[in-house]
Amino acid sequence: MTNRISRRSFLQGTLAASVGVLAACAAPAAPQTGSSVDEDEAAAPAMEAINLRWDTFRGIGSGWNEERIDTFREMHSNVTIELRPLAGSGQQDNYAKMYAAQAAGDLGEVIAFDPSHYHFWRAINKNIIMSIDELVATDGTDLGEWFEHFMSLQYYQGQLYGLPSWGWAGFDTLVTNAVHLEEAGIDLPDPTGHDVSIDTINEWAHAFYSEGERFGLNISHNEATIVVLCRLFNSSLINEEGTKCLLLDDPNATEAMRWAYRLGVEDKILPAPGDIDNAGGALTAGLLTMNWCGSLCVRNFKNAIEDDSIAKAWQILFPTREDGRFPSQLRGGTWNIRQGAENADIAYQFLLHIAGHDGSLSFNLVGGNFAMVRPDVAQSLVGNDPIHEWFIPSLENGIPAHAPANSRGREYTSAVQQWTDLLLDPNQPVAFEEGLQDLHDNIQAILDKDPA
């Protein structure tokens, strides 16, 4: 007898041991038919791990984004969402980063190219964001959950490209210090009444002006103001198609600018450049009676007041137009999915999570954005602060923003601001016709350019 193990024996033993180990690793035997375990459940593979990247500058630092991610994870444990904050010095700067990321193939799946910043259409034309019509149909989403006007901003050439994020009615309000009106013995107008006429606004702008002490009315020269100024006079700044400036072609638009010119340049009762550094601060300090702004400014003004004897927040809405609409410019943002994104269905579920009632409400209350884009959120905000009740009529009956058809929104807004500065500068006055012609020509020159 020998103690030596032959090569054959060793191999046989190894084979046997391997079979034993493999047998031990085998899946448990399928249960007998009729057992209590669900067959489908037992046969289902493990859920696929999914990672989404969320590139945004909205809500960053407030905790809102993280809260949305965590609550989404509770419902979808296999999904991780990587938040990649964009932190440009201004909101507009972040779009350059997103375009560059797209060119580098590194743009996240969940993104936002806001219509209000005029990048929405440009991004669609550059094939960056995808249509979500099929996802909406598959999910059976009720698009009536959002205000119609904000939903309309999400469409382009008949297709839906996003769900609303933030939104308001633009510069539709005269944010008013009620203390001045009360001191003058004027009954405070109904804050949702649309019953203060243009003539009355003109009269109050003069009446509350006190040289060196107080301005009755402040009109900024940005596009948001100039558009609503033209709409107040039953016109607009550019046509709905975004191809034509109306300042010279529509007498109503001309009259609107002439009204502002009279107040600012001829009567010199509006703040000249440099007279007011911060209109919100001037309101709070009692140095300004009416500031042409929007509902968000009313809320901010109310929150900023420290001394009720100096300032009390009120609003005056502009008179209803001849067509029954309220002078306004419904502006808003969007949440989009990148074209070609994997797991677009999951990304869409996340869109619903951040644009739904809870997401949208906390976007307001935690994220610090103004997002009255859903009737149910508007009601929740009214419960939080009754002043929000004032803002609802304009959301329901406002006029959406008109965008340049060639997607050159930033050039357009820059031209409006700079050339209106020239037209309405009381220190270096230009003749009205000359200044208006320059303003018109420069806006039209941008609208005439090739698509961006």
Added chain:
Amino acid sequence: MSTKAMTTGRSLSPRWMQSLRAREAIAGYLFLLPWLLGLALFIAGPMLTSGYLSFTRYDIVNAPKFVGLKNFIEIFTKDRLFWPSLLLTFRYALIVVPLSLVGALAAAVLLNQALRGTTWFRTFFFLPHLTPIVAAAVLWGWIFNPEVGPINHWIRTITGSDDAPGWFRDPAWAMTGLIIMAMWGAIGGNTMLIFLAGLQGVPQELYDAAVVDGAGLWAKFRNVTIPMLTPTIFFNMVLGIIGALKVFAAAFIATAGGPAYATWFYALHIYTRAFEYFEMGYASALAWIFFFVLFVFTYVQFRQSRRWVYYAGEVD
């Protein structure tokens, strides 16, 4: 070393010599390599690329599309801000460069006096130059604040009137504000230091000779200091003009080109086109036009300098 060894050394084979030369050359190139790479990757490469892009339409997202001279034609025929921004930039340079040269020279002359505390003063004068432009712009934004800024406070106190400039917010004053801000940084900066070095290089014998000839302070300055400083003045002027024509950061931060395009400088126009409107091809064309303008301008300065710049060591 023995004669033999020396002979051996001299008669080292040309091959060895070549090898030594080659080794030295390789070592030299290796030392140069970081700079050469930097030049190729970060200066020459982007310049050549922008040269190509200037003939294209390029929006970052899509590949550049060749459009020939279209960008250049549009710049010269349709761009409503091209000529105004170019003229505004030259206007700015025309004011800032002479003022900063005179101011820096005056400061350098003062700081060249052998007085107590001169070192402290030199440091103090140089401090604005060390302040980052962003911080300086924010600081001057506050100083020029029409409502609460100290400048307007003093103006109102002195004049007893509420009228005071709107500075960065007033089209009539925005440029003046930027010029004052530029002067603050320029007078005590590198220009002054270079003048100071130039002043210290003027031979004392020339002053002594001038005194013997009966020259006073002004005569010495005019007939000795200035001629001997002309190379330094020329150097500072060339750099000053190029720097002033490239003005960007202060206007970008303090005024964003406004109000009413009052500070819409050429570099800001390029930036806006490139990084706000994403027209990289168009912006590249603007940049190349500016390059040629600067090139011609600098060339003319060098040609003209032969008439007034005196180089002491120059051999006719």
